[in-house]
Amino acid sequence: MILNQDEKSRRIASRISKELRDGFYVNLGIGIPTQVANFVPQGMDVILQSENGMLGIGPYPTDAEVDPDVINAGKETVTELRGTCYFSSADSFAMIRGGHIDLTVLGALQVDEKGSLANWAIPGKMLKGMGGAMDLVAGAKKVFVAMEHATRERAPKIVTRCTLPLTGVEVVHYIVTELAVIQVTPGGLLLQELAADTTVEYVQSLTEPKLTLPRGGPAPMLL
Amino acid sequence: MDKLIPSPDAGIEAVHDGATILMGGFGLCGIPESLIAALRRKGSRNLTIVSNNAGVDDFGIGILLQNQQVKKMVSTYVGENKLFERLVFEGALEIELNPQGTFAERLRAGGAGIPAFYTPTGYGTIVAKDKETREFNGRMFVLEHAIRGQFAFIKAWKGDRWGNLVYRKTAANFNPMMATAADFVIAEVEELVKVGELDPNYVHTPGIYVDAIFEGTNYEKRIERRRTRSV
Numbered sequence: 001m002i003l004n005q006d007e008k009s010r011r012i013a014s015r016i017s018k019e020l021r022d023g024f025y026v027n028l029g030i031g032i033p034t035q036v037a038n039f040v041p042q043g044m045d046v047i048l049q050s051e052n053g054m055l056g057i058g059p060y061p062t063d064a065e066v067d068p069d070v071i072n073a074g075k076e077t078v079t080e081l082r083g084t085c086y087f088s089s090a091d092s093f094a095m096i097r098g099g100h101i102d103l104t105v106l107g108a109l110q111v112d113e114k115g116s117l118a119n120w121a122i123p124g125k126m127l128k129g130m131g132g133a134m135d136l137v138a139g140a141k142k143v144f145v146a147m148e149h150a151t152r153e154r155a156p157k158i159v160t161r162c163t164l165p166l167t168g169v170e171v172v173h174y175i176v177t178e179l180a181v182i183q184v185t186p187g188g189l190l191l192q193e194l195a196a197d198t199t200v201e202y203v204q205s206l207t208e209p210k211l212t213l214p215r216g217g218p219a220p221m222l223l
Numbered sequence: 224m225d226k227l228i229p230s231p232d233a234g235i236e237a238v239h240d241g242a243t244i245l246m247g248g249f250g251l252c253g254i255p256e257s258l259i260a261a262l263r264r265k266g267s268r269n270l271t272i273v274s275n276n277a278g279v280d281d282f283g284i285g286i287l288l289q290n291q292q293v294k295k296m297v298s299t300y301v302g303e304n305k306l307f308e309r310l311v312f313e314g315a316l317e318i319e320l321n322p323q324g325t326f327a328e329r330l331r332a333g334g335a336g337i338p339a340f341y342t343p344t345g346y347g348t349i350v351a352k353d354k355e356t357r358e359f360n361g362r363m364f365v366l367e368h369a370i371r372g373q374f375a376f377i378k379a380w381k382g383d384r385w386g387n388l389v390y391r392k393t394a395a396n397f398n399p400m401m402a403t404a405a406d407f408v409i410a411e412v413e414e415l416v417k418v419g420e421l422d423p424n425y426v427h428t429p430g431i432y433v434d435a436i437f438e439g440t441n442y443e444k445r446i447e448r449r450r451t452r453s454v
Contacts, residue, residue, distance in 0.1 A: 061450075062454050063451050066449065068444035069444070071249070077446060086392050128301065132324060134324075165348065168348065
């Protein structure tokens with residue numbers, strides 16, 4: 001089965017949503033990570049933090065609700081919820097750097113076998129900046145990477161050693177792709193879960209470092 | 224104690240070529256629109272602008288880039304500005320990128336008389352290049368220095384003649400720290416109220432930090448990414 005971009009993103013976001021717990025404060029990066037918000041289980045209170053100074057991000061507004069003073073870190077218009085609060089960027093990053101965020105989900109250009117992450121620059125080609133990503137990986141309790149397993153040209157994004165400018169050194173705990181859930185362990189990358197429509201061999205062929213397997217093999221990916 | 228000035232142009236009279244100016248805002252949200260427009264009219268050059276982002280091509284700090292007034296930007300994310308990218312790749316504009324939390328804390332430190340601080344953010348990355356590092360409790364930290372400006376351009380929602388300010392929702396962002404971290408702080412507000420009208424419990428920036436204040440007009444408050452849902 002070949003998934004399109006949207007199906008891949010939904011699968012990844014859905015899988016990461018299984019890690020959410022009632023009462024979690026969560027920061028979601030731009031792109032696939034943002035979609036995790038669509039899969040928060042009914043009845044669970046998960047508070048989304050936006051690093052531009054908002055705790056409690058609501059859905060996108062209706063036309064009538066659009067307020068230019070209420071945006072998320074991706075600069076999209078959003079709404080507030082009951083119990084939302086606003087604060088300065090210094091307070092926002094005190095939350096992030098002070099270890100108060102339970103879980104963050106970020107996109108990646110590359111992740112390596114030690115859990116180092118590159119996601120903010122391609123020298124000479126792309127100049128964007130790191131925004132809050134370096135702070136999030138340094139301060140959040142759990143760091144998840146949400147990304148497509150390989151590039152469009154099928155080159156590995158999970159590599160032995162990142163070649164692009166780093167966001168953080170040995171900071172990623174889990175990598176979730178459309179094919180697999182991989183845990184970064186001191187002994188290397190552990191292939192914990194495998195999607196039903198792929199094989200260990202295929203995942204390994206798109207992954208540069210050697211994956212280790214749990215005893216009894218990888219579990220089916222939770223969806 | 225009256226800090227009211229008649230116009231943004233009066234507020235920036237002292238801005239000189241080569242000045243370092245802090246500008247509040249996240250994307251286009253909470254930016255000092257009137258002061259940026261006045262600075263474009265005044266035409267000061269070789270400026271160092273300290274701001275989280277660089278605006279878009281034709282709005283916000285983008286209009287200063289267009290007019291070649293900026294020598295250097297200190298920012299955290301500059302992804303939405305094609306002109307910016309071109310100027311940097313051509314070597315016509317210097318850029319210093321900071322992690323956003325480091326940027327916020329450098330400004331906070333600048334306003335609080337703290338010359339430098341240690342943070343784990345950026346350790347082992349190019350951000351930490353040539354910086355002092357030190358181990359605390361088994362973890363490595365990077366020494367980051369405070370930022371101060373000669374001027375700060377602040378945008379608030381409400382304010383009074385004493386310079387007390389209240390921000391609105393996510394338009395606060397970097398404005399509160401920047402208001403503490405410059406030699407001369409100019410605030411523009413959407414609504415100037417009488418002294419005593421702001422609830423003292425909810426003043427975000429106490430007037431001690433502010434040198435000049437005026438009520439802006441015709442705020443465009445442009446939205447960078449309008450996302451909506453159907454009802």
